[in-house]
Amino acid sequence: MAMLNTHAVTDLPQVRRQKILLLLERDGRVLASELSTHFEVSEDTIRRDLTELANAGLVQRVHGGALPRPKDSGKDYFARLNETDEMKRQLAQLAAQQVQNGQVVIFDSGTTPLHIARSLPLDIRLTAVTASPMTAVALAEYPGVSVILAGGQLNPATMAANGREALELIRGIKADLLFTGVCALHPEIGLTSPRFEEVELKQALLDSAAQVVAVTTADKLGAVEPFLIAPCNRVHTLYTESRVPTGDIEDYRRLGLNVVVA
Numbered sequence: 001m002a003m004l005n006t007h008a009v010t011d012l013p014q015v016r017r018q019k020i021l022l023l024l025e026r027d028g029r030v031l032a033s034e035l036s037t038h039f040e041v042s043e044d045t046i047r048r049d050l051t052e053l054a055n056a057g058l059v060q061r062v063h064g065g066a067l068p069r070p071k072d073s074g075k076d077y078f079a080r081l082n083e084t085d086e087m088k089r090q091l092a093q094l095a096a097q098q099v100q101n102g103q104v105v106i107f108d109s110g111t112t113p114l115h116i117a118r119s120l121p122l123d124i125r126l127t128a129v130t131a132s133p134m135t136a137v138a139l140a141e142y143p144g145v146s147v148i149l150a151g152g153q154l155n156p157a158t159m160a161a162n163g164r165e166a167l168e169l170i171r172g173i174k175a176d177l178l179f180t181g182v183c184a185l186h187p188e189i190g191l192t193s194p195r196f197e198e199v200e201l202k203q204a205l206l207d208s209a210a211q212v213v214a215v216t217t218a219d220k221l222g223a224v225e226p227f228l229i230a231p232c233n234r235v236h237t238l239y240t241e242s243r244v245p246t247g248d249i250e251d252y253r254r255l256g257l258n259v260v261v262a
Contacts, residue, residue: 016041017049021058024068028222031065060184060224067186067224087217087241088112090262093119095179095215095239101125103176107135108205109160109198110181112215114138120145129173131201132160148173155197162201170204178209180235182216184223187251190232192225202229215239221252233257 016039023038024030032050036043050066053059059066092115099105099120107113107130117128117138125144130136136149150169152161180202184192191214193199206212212234218241233255242249242261253259 013049013052017053020046020049020053020066024059024066029065029067033064035065060226062189062224067189067222069184069223069225085217087262089115089119091215091217091239091241092116094260094262095213096120098213098237099124099126099177103127104129104173106130106170106173106175106178106205106209107132107139108179108181108202109135109155109158113179113181116179116215129170129175130160131162131166131170132158134159155195157195158198160198162198167201167204170201170208173208175209176211178205178212180205180212180214182214182220184220184225185214185216185232185235185238186222186224187232187255189224189228191229191234193227193229194225196227199227199229206230206234211236213237213239217241218243221249 020030020035023035032043032046035046039046050059050061053066054061057069060069092112096116096119102125104127107117107128109132113130114132114135117135120142122142123144124142127146127148128139129148129150130139131150131152133149133154136147139145139147148169150161150166152163152165154160155162180191182191183194186192193202206229214235214237221240232252235257237258237260238252239260239262240249249259249261
């Protein structure tokens with residue numbers, strides 16, 4: 001019986017693409033030139049592999065290679081809210097301790113800022129600003145919290161208002177603190193989003209706060225979405241897990257971020 005040619009198996013596209021995903025998980029990024037050498041195929045072949053993986057939502061294509069995508073990329077708001085794990089709750093409770101009485105605090109859209117709002121002390125006194133109706137309702141339960149809700153068209157994917165009305169309100173506020181939503185945060189690429197329509201508002205949020213706090217589970221670190229919001233160093237404090245599956249937590253500290261791990 002003839003022996004199986006291992007190179008022939010490796011050259012099968014589906015096998016090679018699975019191995020590319022394993023390399024991406026291990027290294028945090030892959031380069032087409034290096035994959036070409038590793039698998040002994042042309043760069044055109046590798047580029048087709050990466051394009052197929054990107055079309056399947058498994059990687060984010062960038063010039064020369066690919067980066068990971070967050071696990072919940074593309075899921076709607078309620079799907080993400082229902083899947084909230086214990087680590088996200090712990091991070092939210094930890095981040096909520098940063099809020100001080102008398103501050104003006106902006107809560108971005110997303111499920112994590114909602115959990116932070118729900119984790120505040122019952123006797124907290126502050127002015128809260130948000131474009132998320134659900135977060136506004138959660139904050140309204142605190143007797144000492146004055147809530148400012150940005151208006152505009154509701155985006156069903158984020159369950160938050162966006163557009164000119166929300167943008168103008170945010171640009172007119174100078175807050176002490178912003179809890180920014182995180183879709184993906186990469187030390188080299190920065191803070192990115194899968195939705196073009198929310199980029200301008202998120203940039204305005206960053207400009208409106210003296211301190212920017214990002215709270216995220218580790219799967220969103222080292223990941224990249226299609227639309228750039230801001231460089232990574234626009235975040236001042238990062239609350240996350242101690243174990244990062246792609247890259248090194250020290251990459252964020254080297255950029256000047258205060259990294260707090262749960």
